[in-house]
Amino acid sequence: MFDKLMKDRYGGDQLTLVLLLASVILTLVGRLTKISVLGLLSYLPLGYAAYRMLSKDIEKRRLENYKFSILISPIYGKYKGIQNKFKERKTYKYFKCPACNSELKVPKGKGKIKITCPKCGDKFEGRT
Ligand SMILES: [Zn+2]
Structure with missing residues (x-):
């Protein structure tokens, strides 16, 4: 059933993962701070993630994910650099x-x- 539903659909990628994560964080922060609007806002990345996963426009979704990966690569690189430094701190x-x-x-x-x-x-x- 699920297989059939996901046939020809784009499915998940890194951007989807980050969107889902953003949704979870917004929900949690909303609960902790009791700011209910954050709880509502959490549906935005969630909805967008669901829309992308079910999308049949695979080329467009791929391009989005590609642009996204370019956007985050400097941040990721910095993180890797810090990680390396930590690993080599003894030598x-x-x-x-x-x-x-x-x-x-x-x-x-x-x-x-x-x-x-x-x-x-x-x-x-x-x-x-
Ligand atoms: Zn110098």
Whole structure:
């Protein structure tokens, strides 16, 4: 029955997932803050998600999701960067170049070393 309903339909994608998540968050925040309009607003992303999932205009939905992924990719990249830094915090130490403010990654446990900024060539000392 469900299979038949979903035949030729677009189905879910990342944008759908985010819309559903937004709906849940709006509902929760609405309940916690007792602002009932948020509860009503939560139906908007929910309705849009349902509309997209049941849509037969697959090309259009794909394009929407594509545009959406471009929109969030810098945010996602930043998140990945933070995640990486956290993973490498035991093996690397991060320095900020005093001249150009760019970030440098140096292996930990080398004691006091001279660091040369690869961007501007500035030299400074740091303890790793
Ligand atoms: Zn520099």
